[in-house]
Amino acid sequence: MMRRIDLRGATADGGGPIDYRAVVPRAEFDVEAATHAVRPILEAVRTRGMDAVRELSERFDGVAPDDVRVPAAALQQALAELDPAIRAGLEESVRRLRATCAAELEHDVTTDLGPGARVTHRKVPVGRVGLYVPGGLAPLVSSVLMNAVPAQTAGVGSIALASPPQKDFGGLPHPTILAACALLGIEEVYAVGGAQAVAMFAYGAGPCAKVDLVTGPGNIYVVTAKRLLKGEVGIDSEAGPTEIAILADDTAEPAYLAADLVSQAEHDPLAAAVLVTPSERLADEVLRELDKQVFETKHTDRIRTALTGSQSGVVLVDDLEQGLQVVDAYAAEHLEIQTADAATWAARVRNAGAIFVGPHAPVSLGDYCAGSNHVLPTGGCACHSSGLSVRAFTKSVHVVDYSREGLADVADHVVTLAEAEDLPGHGAAIRVRFER
Numbered sequence: 001m002m003r004r005i006d007l008r009g010a011t012a013d014g015g016g017p018i019d020y021r022a023v024v025p026r027a028e029f030d031v032e033a034a035t036h037a038v039r040p041i042l043e044a045v046r047t048r049g050m051d052a053v054r055e056l057s058e059r060f061d062g063v064a065p066d067d068v069r070v071p072a073a074a075l076q077q078a079l080a081e082l083d084p085a086i087r088a089g090l091e092e093s094v095r096r097l098r099a100t101c102a103a104e105l106e107h108d109v110t111t112d113l114g115p116g117a118r119v120t121h122r123k124v125p126v127g128r129v130g131l132y133v134p135g136g137l138a139p140l141v142s143s144v145l146m147n148a149v150p151a152q153t154a155g156v157g158s159i160a161l162a163s164p165p166q167k168d169f170g171g172l173p174h175p176t177i178l179a180a181c182a183l184l185g186i187e188e189v190y191a192v193g194g195a196q197a198v199a200m201f202a203y204g205a206g207p208c209a210k211v212d213l214v215t216g217p218g219n220i221y222v223v224t225a226k227r228l229l230k231g232e233v234g235i236d237s238e239a240g241p242t243e244i245a246i247l248a249d250d251t252a253e254p255a256y257l258a259a260d261l262v263s264q265a266e267h268d269p270l271a272a273a274v275l276v277t278p279s280e281r282l283a284d285e286v287l288r289e290l291d292k293q294v295f296e297t298k299h300t301d302r303i304r305t306a307l308t309g310s311q312s313g314v315v316l317v318d319d320l321e322q323g324l325q326v327v328d329a330y331a332a333e334h335l336e337i338q339t340a341d342a343a344t345w346a347a348r349v350r351n352a353g354a355i356f357v358g359p360h361a362p363v364s365l366g367d368y369c370a371g372s373n374h375v376l377p378t379g380g381c382a383c384h385s386s387g388l389s390v391r392a393f394t395k396s397v398h399v400v401d402y403s404r405e406g407l408a409d410v411a412d413h414v415v416t417l418a419e420a421e422d423l424p425g426h427g428a429a430i431r432v433r434f435e436r
Contacts, residue, residue, distance in 0.1 A: 001290045001304075002261075002273070003313045004283070007326065020329035021380065027241045027272045027311035034224040038195045041221075042228060045199035050206030056196040061164050065171035069207050070178060070189040078178035089368070090180055093145055096371035101153035104390045116403030117410075123394045125155035126234070128209065130201030132216030135164040135193060139174035140217075142368055146375050146388060147216050148184050154393035160208060161186050162200065164193025194218075195225035202233040215388060217375060236392050237385055240378040241270035241311070244363055245332035245352075247323050247345065250279045252338040256359055257282075258289035260336060263364050265306035266299045272311040274330065276323045283314045324348060331382040334363040351383040407433065 005025070010018050044052035050068070058064035079087075109121040131147040134140050144161065151159055161181055163173035172178065172191050181189050190208060192200055198218075204210035214226060215236035226235040244264040246257055261273040277283055294303050306312060317323040320339060327335055331351035339345050342358045349355055353376030354366055367374045375388035411430050418426035 001287055001294065002275075002307050004316060005313050006316045007322065008278075008316055008318050020326045024315060024326060024330045025272060025274055025311045025313045026330075026380065027243070027270045027309075031220065031224045031227055031238065034220050035228065038221055038224040038228060041195045042199045042202075042225060045196055045205055046203045049203075050200075053192055053196050053200055053205055056194070057165055057192060060194055060196075061167070063165045063167045063171045065165055065191050068165075068190050068192050070172055070181075070191055072187060074172055075178050075182040075187070075189060078175040079182035082176065082179040082183075086176065087179070087183070090141070090145065090183055093142065093369045094149060094184070096369060097145060097149045097373070098153060100371040101150050101390045105153065106391065106394070114406060114409055116406030118401045118406075120399040120401070122397045122399055124397055125157070126151075126213045126393050126395060127156070128158035128211045129156050129160070129213045129215060129393060130198075130208075130211040130233075131159065131161040132197055132201075132214065132218055132222060133161060133163040133173070133177055134216075134218050134222070135166060135174055135177065139176055141174070141176045141180045142374065143216060144177055144180040144184070144186075146373050148181075148186055150373065150388060150390045151215075151393045152184070154390045156393050158188075158209075158211075159186055160188040160190065160201065160211060162190040162192045162197040164197075165191040195221045198222060198225035198229060202229040213393070215375070215392060236375065236388055237377055237381065238379075239333075239375065241272060242267045243272040243274070243333040243378055244336065245274040245276060245327050245330055245334070246336040246338060247320070247327050248275065248277045248279075248282060248336075248338040249320060249340060250282055251340045252277075252282060253359060254282060254285035254289045255293075256362070257286045257338065258293050260362050260364070261286075261290065261307065261312075262293050262297060262303055263362065264334065265303040265312070266297065267306075269302050269305040270309070270311065271306040272309075272332075273307055274313060274315060274332070276315045276317060276326050276330075278317050278319050278323060280316060283316060287314065320345065327352070331377075331380045333376045333378045333382065334366065336361070336363060353377050353382045353387050404433070 054064040106123045111119050129151050133143045163177050165171045166174055198214055200208050201211045201214050213234040217239045223238045227238055242264050265271045265273050328351045333353040335352035336356045337346045338359055346355050346357045354372055366372045373388045377385040414430050415427035
């Protein structure tokens, strides 16, 4: 089911340390290759606005609603018709996510540097954001929550959301997505998907005013659009296919590991599933479990394609120390630690989008109700980037408040440094305040 990569006793050519980033499986996700297809889409929306959006929706989604703005009545109807059990699950997820988001809020910090010399580090919410929610292989209603709740908690005043139109639902996004929007009080919702949705947000088109920031996951065309429009608009990240890595030892339950690998593989045929273990016995048992579980689940073909792809595999290591080096180099979107003393090993991890500790914290929990956010860096970007949070929807502003006395205390230093950089005008802007 999954290929094996044996790193036990491995060294690089010449006997030095091995570059684990180069040998651990990784999904092929070539954003550059998609630019030739995405650039014309962006240009069409920039120059022709909503007419281009409708044409692109017809081409890619097979449906083009006359009015891409979802009516308020459709949002309320979707919420009224929502399965009560699903609503209860959404409400609990929102409750937990709001609690962790509120705890992450940063407050203004004021520093007094001397008499009349004060600098305040102010946190300001972004003015307007566009949230993207995919609707391809699955209606990711949880992505509505994961994007909207941090934005609302941060104090963003204007929130728009886009999700692809669905032929089966009269050109509207999936009803569960609409219901989640209504539940959260998001009234500005558009039936637009793909790169054209990102362009609509970035440039402004029709009823949708330009936004300051675009967040949310999507396919390679959505990711490419975000890359090409970065600068025109802020973005959260360039998230590719989902990933799970598991560091496990003989104390782990094989059935749990197999189920967790399957849970992420069902997202996408390009999803990556990697098990890192020093136990060959555990690897064998997990593979046997996969043979059984994959054929007992709904999306068998999709899961089998992901697990047998080049992006997935079982990595055998000498011990957990080597295993830790491997998962740190891999920098997975989701990392599970299922070992003895799992919390201690988890505390040593540097690179991961989110870390799930022990046998009772599967990635599926984080996808819905853990209180953490599931919009996370992929493709190894966890070595330098973080998952979506309240911080993504705020920006920092330094407020400099100096009196004449405070300025006088450092005036000579400013003039000296300005002259050292051959910028005499800078020094003159200081002197003029003491010459009158």
